[in-house]
Each structure stands twice: as C-alpha cells, then as structure tokens.
Amino acid sequence: MEFKNAFEEIEDRISRGLVSKDLEPIKCKCGSTEYKDTIMSVHDASFVLEKDRYCAKCNALMGAWAYGSWLP
Numbered sequence: 265m266e267f268k269n270a271f272e273e274i275e276d277r278i279s280r281g282l283v284s285k286d287l288e289p290i291k292c293k294c295g296s297t298e299y300k301d302t303i304m305s306v307h308d309a310s311f312v313l314e315k316d317r318y319c320a321k322c323n324a325l326m327g328a329w330a331y332g333s334w335l336p
C-alpha cells in the first residue's frame with residue numbers, strides 16, 4: 265500500500281503540473297516556475313552527479329537529481 269500511495273502522490277504532482285513525466289520539478293507549490301539548481305557533487309568537473317533544485321521565490325526544496333534521474 266505504501267508503494268501505491270507514493271505512486272498516487274507522484275501522479276498527483278504530475279497532474280497538477282508540479283513535475284514533468286520524467287519527474288523533473290518544474291513548478292513549486294507556491295506556483296512559481298522559476299528555480300535555481302545547487303550542484304552538490306560533480307564528476308570530472310563537468311558531469312553533474314547530484315544537484316538540488318530550489319524555488320527562486322520561496323526557496324523551498326523542489327526536488328533532487330542524483331546519478332542520472334530525478335528522485336521522486
């Protein structure tokens with residue numbers, strides 16, 4: 265049931281336009297579509313391993329990227 269709830273929560277976020285279908289955060293809960301990425305870890309100075317995405321308006325954490333995909 266936990267999996268189902270998590271899945272439904274992601275579906276809900278996609279349907280509200282907060283995240284794209286590949287889970288990229290594109291809109292904050294405050295309604296802002298402006299964001300800034302903070303790179304947490306880099307491989308070979310060019311390939312980003314991990315980054316956090318924050319809302320540019322309210323500074324809320326919108327999502328995190330790690331090793332090639334957005335974390336749900």
Ligand SMILES: [Zn+2]
Pocket residue numbers: 292293294295296319320321322323324
């Ligand atoms: Zn916000």
